[in-house]
Structures are given as C-alpha cells and as structure tokens.
Amino acid sequence: MKCLVTGGNVKVLGKAVHSLSRIGDELYLEPLEDGLSLRTVNSSRSAYACFLFAPLFFQQYQVATPDQDPARCKVLMKSFLSVFRSLAMLEKTVEKCCISLNGRSSRLVVQLHCKYGVRKIHNLSFQDCESLQAVFDPASCSHVLRAPARVLGEAVLPFPPALAEVTLGVVRGPRVILRSYLEEEEAVTAGVLRPMVTEMSLREEDFQELQAQEGVAITFCLKEFRGLLSFAESTNLSLSIHFDVPGRPAIFTVEDSLLDGHFVLATLSEPDSQPQGLGTPQLPAPPLQAPSTPHLDDFTSDDIDSFMIAMETTVGSDASRAQLPPSLSPGPQPPCSPDSNSEEAEPSTVPGTPPPKKFRSLFFGSILAPAYSPQGPSPVLAEDSEGEG
Amino acid sequence: MKFRAKIVDTACLNNFTRVSNMIAKLAKTCTLRISPDKLNFILLDKVANGGVSMWCELEQENFFNEFQMEGISEENNEIYIELTPENLSRALKTAQNARALKVKLTNKHFPCLTISIELLSISSSSRTVTHDIPIKVIPRKLWKDLQEPTVPESDVSIYLPVLKTMKSVVEKMKNISNHLIIEANLNGELNLKIETELVCVTTHFKDLGSPPLASESPSQSRNLEEMAEVRIDIRKFLQFLAGQQVNPTKALCNIVNNRVVHFDLLHEDVSLQYFIPALS
Secondary structure, eight states: OEEEEETHHHHHHHHHHHHHHTTOSEEEEEEETTEEEEEEEOTTSSEEEEEEEOGGGSSEEESOOTTSOOOOEEEEHHHHHHHTOOHHHHHHHEEEEEEEEETTTTEEEEEEEEGGGOEEEEEEEOEEOOOOOOOOOGGGOSEEEEEEHHHHHHHHTTSOTTOOEEEEEEETTTEEEEEEEOOHHHHOOTTSOOOOEEEEEEEGGGOSEEEOOTTOEEEEEHHHHHHHHHHHHHHTOEEEEEEOSTTSOEEEEEEOSSEEEEEEEOOOOOTTOOGGGGTTTOOOOOSSOOTTSOOGGGSOHHHHHHHHHHHHHHSOTTGGGOOOOTTTSOOSOSSOOHHHHHHHHSTTOOTTOHHHHHHHHHHHHHHHHHHHHHHOHHHHHHHHGGGGO | OEEEEEEOOHHHHHHHHHHHHHHHHHOSSEEEEEOSSEEEEEEOOOGGGTTOEEEEEEEGGGTOSEEEEEOSSSTTOOEEEEEOHHHHHHHHHTTTTEEEEEEEEEESSSEEEEEEEEEOOSSSOOEEEEEEEEOEEOOGGGGGGGSOOOOOOOSEEEEOOOHHHHHHHHHHHHTTOSEEEEEEOTTSOEEEEEEOSSOEEEEEEOOOOOOHHHHHSGGGGSOTTOOEEEEEEHHHHHHHHHTOOSOOSEEEEEEETTTEEEEEEEOSSEEEEEEEEOOO
16 A cells, blocks of 8 residues: 655645544554545444545555555554644645555554655554444435534534533524533532533524424534534535434535545434423433443443454455445435334345444444343334434 | 523623623632622632632623513512523633623523523524523522621722732742732832742832722821731632733722731722632
8 A cells, every 4th residue: 555645635634633533542544446544433332433535635546566465454543643643743844645554564654754855754553454344324314414514613612622412403493403412410410500501503594405304303422523523624624414313323424526534423312302302401311321431331341342353354345335325225214204213223224235234233232222222122213203203 | 580681782792701701710609699780790708718708790781781680579679699600601702703692591490591692603694502501599598698798997908019910920929839928008018928938939019009098097097117918828819810801990909917808809890809818
C-alpha cells in the first residue's frame, strides 16, 4: 500500500483522524480498490466510524505493490493520532504525507514532508487484522435529516461539554429539536438541584432535507456526533442523519466526491419514549443504560471475544463495504405500523446475505440486549412504534 | 406566583450576562429575589460558604423591556428562588447574538426558571434555545433569613485601588499563603499583607481617599494613621476580585477591625455588596 496526500488534503486526513479518535482506540486501515478506508469502533461496540478516501483524494494511490498482497492493518489510534496531532502544524508546514506499509519491517510508515526539506518519519507498529465492518444501510432508515454541518454545529454549541447524550426529535411545525438527555438518577438526586435541561429548536428551513414524521425521537451520544461534526464543519459538508425507531442505530454520513464518512451510533432504546415528551421537556425515565455503558455483563466475556472474532472474520474484503443491495433494502418506509415493525425485528434478513444479519446482532447486540433479551424483540419494537403514531 | 420578563436590547442583554457571570464566579448556589422593581442575587452567611455573604441588586427597568411578576400574595409581592448561577451564566452564554431573551418561571415536572432565547441566524429562519434551570422555591417562612445584611459600623472606610491591580497582586500572594491581611487607615493607605514563617510580603497602596460620610462619623475620633485590619481567607478575596470584569464606578472597602470586611461596589446599573468574615 502506498498513499500520497498533498496540500490541503493532509489536513482533511488529519481532521478525519481526529474525529475517529473520539470513538475508538484502534484504527483499522484498509486499502481498497475504491479508496483507503479508515475505520474504528469503540470499546463498547456502540459506535462505529469509517472514512473512505477515494483514489482521487490522493496524488498517488496504490493498493498493493506487485509483490504484495493487499494488506489491511490496525494500529493504535493514539500513535496514529500523534502524527496528525497538531492541525495547525499540518496546515502550515506539511506539504505532503505519504502512508505506506512496509511489509518487511512490519511497520506502517507515515512520512510528513515539511517545508525546508524537513522530513518526519513515523514508523508505527501494526497488527494484521480482518476487515472491520459494521453492517448498516442508510436506505433502510425511515427518517432522514440533512443540514449543513455549520447549522448542526451551532445547534449543539449550547450544550455543555460534559453532557453525554442528546435527544434529537422532530416536533410540530415541523421543527427539529435537540435536547439534553438526563438519566433519571441524574435528574432526581435529593437535596441537590438537578442539572439544567437545554433544548435547541431549529426550523425546517435550516434543513436541506427533512424526512421524518413529527414525534420521532432518538437519543445518542453527543461526543461522537461532535467528532463527525467538527470534521464536516472544517470541510464545509452537509451532514445527513439517518435514523429509525429508538434503539436502532442512527447513521450519520458526510459525502463528497473525494471522500465519505459514516458514523454509526447506537441509540437509546426507550420503551416509554413518548412523542409528546418532546413538546414538554418531561424527563424520560428509561430503565436502560446509556449507550456509552455497554451491557457487557449480560454476556460472558468469552462471548464478547467470539463476537469480535466473528466480526473480524465473517466479512472478507470483497464484502467489506457491501451494504444491502438497494433493491433489497426496505427503503424509505411509510410510518411503521406495529406489524411492519415486528418484521423489522429481523429486518433485512434477505436470504443469501447471512453476514449482515449476523453483524447486526453482533454489532449492536450488546446494546440492544437489555431490551431484546428479556422480552424478545417483538414486544419492544411494537412499543417503540408508538413513536410513529 | 408568576414571573416573566423579556430583554430585547443587546446592551441590556450583555449587561445582564455580565452580572450573571459575576454571580456565577461568586457563588455555587444563590438565592434570586424577584420583586416588582428589582432583582437581588443573595448569598447569606452560610457556613458552607465560609461565612461569605453577598447582596447584589439590580433595577429591573435597567435591564428588562418587559417585566411582569406576581408574588405569593399582595402584601408579600415577592418571589424567592434558589438556583445555580453557573446555569444562568451558561444559559446566557448562548444568547450572545440573540434577538430576544425571555425569562419565566415554569413548572415542567419540576420548578424551573426557563430562559428562552430567540437566536439570529443567517437565514431568516429563527432558532430558539430553551434552558430549563432547575430551581427551588423558597417558602415564605425562610424569607426573614434572606434580608439585606446590615453593614456594621466600620472602623475604616476606604476607596479601593483598581481591582485588576489588586487581583494580580493577590494572585501571586495566594501561592505563598492561604491567609491575607487587609489593613487600612483613614489616611488613604491600604496594605495587603501575607505572613508566613519564612516570608512577609506587603503591598502598599497610597492616597486612596475615604468617602466623605465616613470622615464625619464618630470613628473620626480615630487616629488618622491607625490601621484597622482583618485577616481573611485569600481564596475568598480572590474569588471576589475574579468576578469583577469591569472596574466599578465606585469601590469601597469597609473594615471592622478583626471582624469582617465589607466591599461595596457600584456599577452603572448594579450594586454588589460582599462580606468576608475575619478568620479567628
């Protein structure tokens, strides 16, 4: 593998690494025919992120030298990030950046060619790995929001940095609201004043696309969202949010001709999330934990390991970016009735595509487990569908 | 009990933001008293605050374009609530380019002071941010503990030097000692002093002047050179200085020998009294 990045693109790459670093501790690099992909997943498997830089993004892009197999590898996020730590430095002094895989010395080599002939060479140790791929399909999500990153960036600005989750919803107007999500325990601590609840309300006009019924709402982690937002803001891109009923992952995407980025974040499954709860800031009382706290306890640790192994091995490089073929995906759906939702329980289990199904359950199994395992999927999904009514 | 108010003027909004930032620096939680013509931020003599008291007063009409309130009864036309000023300050931070700001008392599953801000945006569409600041309504029977503190008869009353200068001096002193001695006389001299086993540092301010009223008071019988002093917690003093972003039009320091130091700051539209007790 050899990739040469020049000019302003070095900073774009750096920014992408910064936003990935908000999620995972390991960075998966994979040179593909359609570009270099950088991926990561967080330790609780509740957030996954990937960037794909098209070959045109690079001045030179070589998947594999003739005597090499196309190689993918994973490196420590920390060490990769340190190469791109200072964005100002990247912008001011770095003229080009060359990323190559040195098979003989088993090092991932990142060379920064700076002004005045200074050259910084970082040799990072890496591990061979299988492809990391979450299975998700934005087209299968019934709701889509799209807005310039700046608009969304301004919208999350009022929220305190320490806030873990926000609720995103659509209310009458239609208006899109973002509200601080507080867990019940946080909310009622005797004797102490509760935390402040902040709500941002945006008009439809601020959005380039708003395809969601009133009353829908999801709750997700703010930190990861902010990561992607800062990337999208710096590159002046629009950000799309694809989401479905609470508890199903939300997909945040940015796209450009040279790159695309996908962040898949678990959303909080709230059996009692009522659409009208959005109008009046009632504090929801979810018995569930936040997505940031994995339900690892529900599984033995062995299971988690086998999840990881399965996840890393099931999909080969061919399928690694494969999403469900468009023809098979449910596509934008009309408001889901409870029935259609219970079909959603095993959503796109199209014959012949077992890996996606497996992935879905593996990937977000640990998150959905508390809702799913005790009662089985159907009741929960049926309940959630109240949100569509 | 009702309260709603509105600010549309940018200068007023900025002033109000400045006041709330100052209060946030001075107190973790405080009482807000709402009466028909003024607002008070109150912190009184709680042991948890190390005995520090604060009384901040602003005329509502200097800030609000609309102001409606209805106290708990006609004869007690006031509202006392407890809130975290940090929340207020954070809420107002988002109002920097606001078209309008509304404040009202609400009950959204818990009592709140709701700040809703109509933001200007580049497109003509309006955005609103709402902050629900949780509050506790203070019952009538506790009001008596929240009245304006009386200023004790002071031994020395003196104008303060520029607060920023004092702040940079005290900031350095804080690294050496936890206690600060403030001493002053009627001859316009003020000393900030720290003493440790190893070192004694004093900063002298001269020609500060005393308010005319004080010089006619009985304490006039005092020797002009005689110092009145008070030993206080240096962090409390620094906290007070750090809260002052704008130099006040009048800044007065009243020292009651070995008992308390009282600072009386007057801004254009806000007055702040701050009491730091002497350490025994």
